Amino acid sequence: MTLRSLLAPFFAPLLAFFVSALLLESAAAQQPDSPDFRSVHPRAGDTIFSPLQLPTPTSMRNGAGRPGEDYWQQTVDYKIQAQLDPGTRLVIGKATITYHNASPDDLDYLWMNLEQNVFRSDSIGARVGRRAAIGMQRSEGVGYRLHSMSSDGATLPFQIYDTLARVELPTPIAAKGGTFQFEVMWDFVIPANVFRRFGIEDVEQGRVIQIAQWFPAVAVYDDVHGWNTLPYIGTGEFYTNFGTHELELTAPRGWIIAATGELLNPEEVLTPTQLQRWNDAKHTTETVTIIAADEVGTAGWRPAGNGPLTWKFHAENVRTSAWSASDAFIWDAASLYEGTPPEGCVNTIVQSVYPKEGLPLWGQSTQMLATAIRGYNERWFAYPYPSAINVNGIEGGMEYPMIIFCRSRRSERGLYGVTAHEIGHNWFPMIVNTDERRHAWMDEGFNTFINYYSVRDWFPDSTGGRANPASVANLLTMPNQLPVETPADHLPGRLLGSLQYTKTGAGLVLLRETILGPERFDYAFRKYIQDWSFKSPRPSDFFRCMEDAAGADLSWFWRGWFLETGHLDQSLESFTPATESKPASFSVRNLGKLVMPVMARIEFEDGTSEDLRLPVEVWYHSHVIQEQIRSRKPVAKITLDPDRELPDGNRRNNVWPSIEG
Ligand SMILES: [Zn+2]
Structure with a gap:
């Protein structure tokens, strides 16, 4: 997410934060305690330079901070057919889910994430006094209605606890290679007044609907926590499995759909003219208009015929999927590279969809998106996906694989900043798949760090993004600090943004520019991304990997910056x-x-x-x-x-x- 969209809901209850800040004072000296760190509590005789007590290396996660020879992770493939009724806001879905158990353990049950349930009035998220965190003024949703859960025609018993469901299995899924296929049918009504991560906006020419956290998804089973069953409360984001997503999304004929994945049937969902433009866009880095502002809603702007249309998408190696639909979308696209892309890079088709309220600024969105991706490709790791889409709607800024939601309509700086940030999340956590709910800094902060350099790709005179080390001095001396390594849901709003975005981003800029130097840092950071691409590192893996590849003992830095609080003078x-x-x-x-x-x-x-x-x-x-x-x-x-x-x-x-x- 963006810092701005995170903080917006918190201005109103500002007073409450001052009060809670006082209450938190006694907790200020607390250190994180998690299986990722056997203990970071100061031991007698410890100094800031003492070695960190990291988990013992294993053949799964080795002492060099790399995936070991026995590294495993689960894979989950989804075939989803879904229908959207824009008038009633109803989404009906049916999924065939294939679970691949690569772990050394037989599994007796599965845990599912049911994120829509956070909108129920009795959800934990609605009750912890942070409704703003889920983007609602009042709880009005009913969450998921699960119509069936079955395998091979036999019903699977399940129990729902808030945003989680435990599914009982007929027989255990065998360790090291067992698979299990099952079907789920569900529906939910998109809450009318939600603006966090997805939602609905009525615009002059129709409606823009952004849809995310929209299907029951299998939770992560891993080597550190077993089943990851932290509830979805609203602030802490996600930790999901990689897999293939095949989507068939159906909406009224007059609606355009954008989604995670490669569009498989453009000839069925576009007019011949639009199809020609779509194909043209695959061969030029100039922005090609597929649907122009003055074509939206006019006669013949959609393929001839009656009844709804089904849009088909295919995505591989993605940790989730999301989509957006509108009868008001203007649509443009361009190719990421002219001709053959640089070695290792993919010639992604870069797209933007937006209502006319987005003009004139959104006319630049596709070029902004392409500029940001090329910069990240050059500096860190090649964007691996065939498609990238920027969607303008109600959500301030939210990231999904290949598709991002951005609100900004007025300022060029704002739109580039949000676009570069949200697409930057395709590196962290969409490629380097971290546990965002426990370690938000490993996606928001690492992304804020790469954004720092990306700003200059669009604004060459910029001094960089917000992660300027000197400018975080005040942050470090602020009272009631908590360590960066604190779960997002446990942090007061004012600290969430400043610690997990700004302090982390600035810490990495400091490490690169001042402590290690760019060459030494970049070699190690690229190695970290490469080694953990499409895998799930823990904080200790990051610390070890950086130390190993940079050839430096950085215990003092990890402890001082991420694990404890303290200032510099x-x-x-x-x-x-x-x-x-x-x-x-x-x-x-x-x-x-x-x-x-x-x-x-x-x-x-x-x-x-x-x-x-x-x-x-x-x-x-x-x-x-x-x-x-x-x-x-x-x-x-x-x-x-x-x-x-x-x-x-x-x-x-x-x-x-x-x-x-
Ligand atoms: Zn973010």
């Missing part, structure tokens, strides 16, 4: 002028809990200057370090962190002669 404590026998020197004191390398600029009276960079290891033994100045030239001024690379909470003590004096 380097202070230039004193200056001792040179004498006959001794060169001049200065001392620096580390006043905060965080440690960082030391950068200093020494300016001499003759107008020359000298820059000094000291590694973080200078803090191994003491909070105060003494550094000699080799040059005998008289010193005029010394400045710590002169280029403002660090999140130093107090810059007034960074200069000699003291600026207070």
Whole structure:
């Protein structure tokens, strides 16, 4: 999601947050405790440099932070036929689900995620006082109505608990290769007033419906938690299985559908003119209009005939699917590359669908989307999918494989920012599949980090995205901090955005630009993405993988930035002028809990200057370090962190002669 769409619902109950912030004070020193970290609680004698107590490496997740030789994960394939009745907002679905058990365990039951149930008035999400988090003013939905769950014609018993269902199996699914196929039939009414992750917008020429979290999906069974059964409360996002999704989506003839996957039957759902334009778009990087603004709703804009139309999509290696339908869509498309794409890249068809309210800005959306994807391809990992679609509707900003929802209609900066962010999620978590509900920073923060550089692809003069390390100094000194490694649903709204997006993103910028340097960082980060593409890393895998490939002990950084709270304040404590026998020197004191390398600029009276960079290891033994100045030239001024690379909470003590004096 975007930070903005996350925070919007929280402005109203701001007062409540101030109150809850006070209550949280006593919890400020709490550290996360999860199976991912046997213990990050400080032990007697621990310093910020002590080795992290990470889980013992296994042949599944090895000590180098890579998937080991016995790595396994489950695969779930979905064949879904669904119908949309735009008038009643009813979605009716039937799915054939094939579950592949690669785990070493026989499975006696399956857990399913039923996210629509969060909209029931008795849901946990509706009751934890954060209805805003699910984007509703009042609970009005009834959730899923499950009509049947069966396998081979035999009914499968199931029990529903809030947003979860336990399905009992006739016989266990065998370990290491067993499969189980079953059918589910369900329906739900899209709540009228929902704007979080999906929803409905009435526009001048019709309705735009965005549909997500729309089918009963098998939960993840993994090596760390077994079945992942944290409820869907609204803020914490998703952790899902990879698989193939075959969608057959039916809507009235006058409606356009965009979805996760490659469109398989354009000749059935487009007019001959539209089909020609669609094919043209596959051969040019220029935006081709498939349905123009003045064609929407006119005679002959849809294929001749009566009755609804079924749109067919096919997607592989996706962790979920979503779609959108409208009788008001303008549609344009372009190819990601001209001719043969660069090695390893796919010539994705990039598309935008939007109502005329999106104009004129949305006329640029397809080029924005293509620009962002090309940038990520070049810097990190090639976008693997044949299609990418930007949809303009009620949802502020939400990501799904190959399809994203963006609200922004006014500002070019806003639309590019949201587009680059939401499509960036196709790298984190759609390709590197993390557990978003427990570790939101591994998708929102990593994405905020890659967005930092992506902004310059569209606005070359930009100084970068919001993840500027120096600008998070205030965040680190804010009262009532919690560690970044805290589940999203446990965080107050004000911390969710600042920790899991901004602090994480800024931390990675700091690691790249200042601590490791771009070459060393990029090699390791690309290795992490490559090794964990289409797999599920834990935080400990990330830490180990980065250390292994960068060749650096970063325990102090992971602990200081992600696992604990603490701020940075380097202070230039004193200056001792040179004498006959001794060169001049200065001392620096580390006043905060965080440690960082030391950068200093020494300016001499003759107008020359000298820059000094000291590694973080200078803090191994003491909070105060003494550094000699080799040059005998008289010193005029010394400045710590002169280029403002660090999140130093107090810059007034960074200069000699003291600026207070
Ligand atoms: Zn996001």
